[in-house]
Amino acid sequence: MQALAGKVAIxxxxxxxxxxxxxxxxxxxxxxxxxxxxxxxxxxxxVRELGASxxxxxxxxxxxxxxxxxxxxxxxxxxxxxxxxNNAGTTHRNMPMLEVDEKTFDRLYAVNxxxxxxxxxxxxPLMRKRGGGAILNVGSxxxxxxxxxxxxxxxxxxxxxxxxxxxxxxxxxDRIRVNAICPVMGETGLLEHxxxxxxxxxxxxxxxATIPLGRLSKPADVAAVAVFLASDxxxxxxxxxxxxxxxxxx
Numbered sequence: 444m445q446a447l448a449g450k451v452a453i454x455x456x457x458x459x460x461x462x463x464x465x466x467x468x469x470x471x472x473x474x475x476x477x478x479x480x481x482x483x484x485x486x487x488x489x490v491r492e493l494g495a496s497x498x499x500x501x502x503x504x505x506x507x508x509x510x511x512x513x514x515x516x517x518x519x520x521x522x523x524x525x526x527x528x529n530n531a532g533t534t535h536r537n538m539p540m541l542e543v544d545e546k547t548f549d550r551l552y553a554v555n556x557x558x559x560x561x562x563x564x565x566x567x568p569l570m571r572k573r574g575g576g577a578i579l580n581v582g583s584x585x586x587x588x589x590x591x592x593x594x595x596x597x598x599x600x601x602x603x604x605x606x607x608x609x610x611x612x613x614x615x616x617d618r619i620r621v622n623a624i625c626p627v628m629g630e631t632g633l634l635e636h637x638x639x640x641x642x643x644x645x646x647x648x649x650x651x652a653t654i655p656l657g658r659l660s661k662p663a664d665v666a667a668v669a670v671f672l673a674s675d676x677x678x679x680x681x682x683x684x685x686x687x688x689x690x691x692x693x
Contacts, residue, residue: 445471445472445473446472446473446670446671446674446675446676447469447472447473447474447526447670447673447674448472448473448474449473449474450469450473450474450475450525450526450673451474451475451476451477451517451521451522451523451524451525451526452469452474452475452476452477452524452525452526452527452528452673453476453477453479453513453514453517453524453526453527453528453562453566454466454469454476454477454478454479454528454530455479455480455502455504455528455529455530455531455558455562456479456480456504456530456531456532456581457476457478457479457480457486457489457528457530458478458480458482458485458486458488458489458499459480459482459485459631460629460631460662461530461581461626461629461631461662461665461666462478462480462528462530462531463485463489463662464661464662464663464665464666465528465530465662465665465666465669465670466478466489466493466497467489467493467666468663468666468667468669468670469526469666469669469670469673470493470496470497472670472674474496474526475496475497475521476493476496476497476498477497477498477499477500477513477516477517477520477521477524478490478497478498478499478500479499479500479501479502479504479513479531480499480501480502480531481501481502481503483499483501486499486500486501487499498516498520498521500512500513500516500517504529504531504554504558504561504562505550505553505554505557505558505561506561507560507561507564507565509561510558510561510562510564510565511561511564511565513565514562514565514566514569518569523569523570523572523573524566524569524570524576525570525573525576525577525673526576526577526578526579526673527562527566527576527577527578527579528579528581528669528673529558529559529562529578529579529580529581529603530579530581531554531558532554532555532581533550533551533554533555534551534593534596534637535547535548535551535593535595535596536639537590537592537593537637537639538592538639539592540594540595543594543595547595548595551595551596551599552595552599552602555596555599555600555602555603556599556602556603556606559580559603559606562578563578563610566578567614567617567619570617570619571617571619574618575617575618575619575620576618576619576620577619577620577621577622577672577673577677578607578610578614578619578620578621578622579621579622579623579624579669579672579673580603580604580606580607580610580621580622580623580624581603581623581624581626581665582600582603582604582607582623582624582625582684583596583597583600583603583604583625583626583627584625584626584627584628584686584688584691584692585597585600585601586598586599586600586601586602586603586604586605586625586684587601587604587625587684587686587692588691588692589601590637592639593637600625603623604623604625604684607621607622607623607682607684608621608623608682608684611681611682612682615681620672620677620678620680620681621681621682622672622677622680622681622682622683622685623683623684623685624665624668624669624672624685624687625684625685625686625687625688625692626660626664626665626686626687626688627654627659627660627686627687627688627689627691627692628650628654628659628660629659629660629661629662629664629665630659630660630661630662631662647659653691654688654689654690654691655689655690655691655693656689656690657689658689660687660688660689664687665687668685668687672685
């Protein structure tokens, strides 16, 4: 039996990386998915791959107008969302904290943190009306056990992790579950930014050495947790920081 049969989901940042992994897993488990991303070419590519169970909408998650339009598109195309995955995120390059400029800082918090404010305004009323739902915020181990050189990024993900807990408590009476998925550094397009150096085998090995299970996270790792937490099997789980980290935060 498919874990998400009949469910409707919105996945932001769904065109690549962790988001694409989640989208593919959701469709495989029976969900219909609205893929949101600023990368139109990649977004349209993944929905062509997945067929009628997926649709694409361009969306800048830092814009309340864009996110509100995204929610309306979901309702028109598939119906009100049962599941929302706030996956879209960005980072600054690994560097001393005072070398990160204001423009980068502002964009970082707009994409990583304000996006959750925007999405909450757009979808919580829909979920309340339909009697519940599941919101998954992709936080990070950076918000639990931070690495040097990523201070402002770490802070943004600390906000995501804590917001998830606070949202979980406030929205529990509405039967809206909220959990944070916290991956360790992963095999995505942002890897070199996190490392602050070229992605060579030698440089990668330095970071892998800090992960007890001996490898970086992969989209499939995050997707498996995203399926579980959105499914009825997790119906009594809310407010969790769920590390997908190979033991990094132990």
